[in-house]
Amino acid sequence: MHELSLACPQEQVELLSDALEALDALSVSVEDADAHTDAEQALFGEPGMPAPRNAWQRSRVLALFATQALAQDAVDLLSAQDFFSHCDVVGLAPLAEQDWVRLTQSQFAPVSITPDFWIVPTWHEPPAEARYVIRLDPGLAFGTGTHPTTRMCLRWIAAHASEMAPARVLDYGCGSGILAIGTAKFGARDIDAVDIDPAAVESTRYNADANSVQLRSGLPDGATGTYQVVLANILATPLRVLAPLLCAHVADGGHLVLAGILDRQVAELQEAYAPWLTLSVADSEDGWVLMTAQRG
Known part of the structure; x- marks a missing residue:
């Protein structure tokens, strides 16, 4: 698995994403290119309030490809397109194999409501002090x-x-x-x-x-x-x-x-x-x- 990282203006994000999918990208995601800097921008406001803005000023588009050759072919084909003139290739690197199920599960630990009342995912053991336990895994509903x-x-x-x-x-x-x-x-x-x-x-x-x-x-x-x-x-x-x-x-x-x-x-x-x-x-x-x- 290889990850191709591209930087582009917001007006090119949708076109670039569609092109990557057509070039056999396994997945395409978009993030703020200025994330974790002073220029980072929030897209979502408080519930019931309008969003501060509709899109980031600078976006990073990440595409996963099954092989390095497919990712490089995508770069070569995209570079020849007129719309790509304001885009940049940030990087192309192999993605380490991971147990994605285990990685997802690691993000959800037991939650303490009171010292003896806990919400515990099924892959965790309840804490010793828990007298009341709700077994709950992340799912479709809030x-x-x-x-x-x-x-x-x-x-x-x-x-x-x-x-x-x-x-x-x-x-x-x-x-x-x-x-x-x-x-x-x-x-x-x-x-x-x-x-x-x-x-x-x-x-x-x-x-x-x-x-x-x-x-x-x-x-x-x-x-x-x-x-x-x-x-x-x-x-x-x-x-x-x-x-x-x-x-x-x-x-x-x-x-x-x-x-x-x-x-x-x-x-x-x-x-x-x-x-x-x-x-x-x-x-x-x-x-x-x-x-x-x-x-x-």
Whole structure:
């Protein structure tokens, strides 16, 4: 395997990428040519805000080829094209053989929620101090325990362990099902986990089976009646829209737990939910907040 590295202006990236694929590149990726320097540029802003820019000023295009000869042929053919006049060959080098599965797995270590509550990928042994363990591997749906919003929700669940059994729980926008599974680990036995994405529904079912917990996973119409705990880790905009629906599912004395909210969005969420419940900030981490309310 050989890696060909090219530098080019942004306006040539798409054309160059298409040409590399036509020349039998196994894969083509694009990165900021100024990454890790003072000139590095972010393409993505905060959730709900427009992107600072659509593309980098200078891009590096990386293409993998099965052999050095194929990579060199690509260089020779591209160099003869008019559009390549502002592009440069940065390098052509063999790529060391690696166990890509093992390399990917090494990026996901056990995550501590509390000293005795851990999220542990299946290829790791749980820490000795772990009393509560959710087995979860990265997959198709959001929720691996690494994001602040997920950690805050799980911390709240652990802090309210005495109220989990035998609570009826709704995880609205369940993603991987991690929050629903978390409530089951702390004693909840009547759990609905719903999502608009069929892949998330399937992911939740798989993860529930892997953790030997019982829950019902389905589309949003599977949420019926009221619950002692209603969890929704989504984003501020859908949470605003869902305010009347989510509040209607909260039983007397029940808790509403919302995440996916930035610091600057607290007031607008409080206003959106004010006709039904009074939200307050219960936790914060890295610019994200957890908001909760209790009925009656």
